[in-house]
Amino acid sequence: GEDVEQSLFLSVREGDSSVINCTYTDSSSTYLYWYKQEPGAGLQLLTYIFSNMDMKQDQRLTVLLNKKDKHLSLRIADTQTGDSAIYFCAEANFGNEKLTFGTGTRLTIIP
């Protein structure tokens, strides 16, 4: 079955860049997503990338995909205190549109 792995914690100084990593096992993954979960809240879709792309940029967010290594990363430039949250990567593929989530990475911002 599908397996999606992330490191559990990341601490970054305010103003620095944050890089959150994710690895997945399903080679048929078609779309890969990054979600943000703030305390006590549901999930907010931040961005997604199609598997035939290797990079996508959206304002402060940059997604990099290494399909050969099945490695996905999310870079947040100029990290702010409002970026403190748990970040989940997720994957889905055609014919199996349910999302399979990673374990989540808790991002803590150090003032």
Add this chain to the structure above:
Amino acid sequence: GEEVAQTPKHLVRGEGQKAKLYCAPIKGHSYVFWYQQVLKNEFKFLISFQNENVFDETGMPKERFSAKCLPNSPCSLEIQATKLEDSAVYFCASSHAAGLFDEQFFGPGTRLTVL
């Protein structure tokens, strides 16, 4: 409405009692998804609906869990005879369609605590 609504926000049940959770999808959305988030943050897909029809139920436990989406009513997820391991936050999401291009919008979740 413009947001996925879930009720109640918190639910406490004694082991063996029934729990029923509700979800109102965004108006115009045809697909509803239920996910379970346990204490270690892991999200597990449970079931999805296309209107009132089950679309994918591969994540639903075979026993004790059931779900419905009836016309003109909130969708519901029911757990008969709750167990301690059912304690989790249950999220509902809705989307316009079930394609990968269609963003799933998540509700705020219902926290179920089984004592």
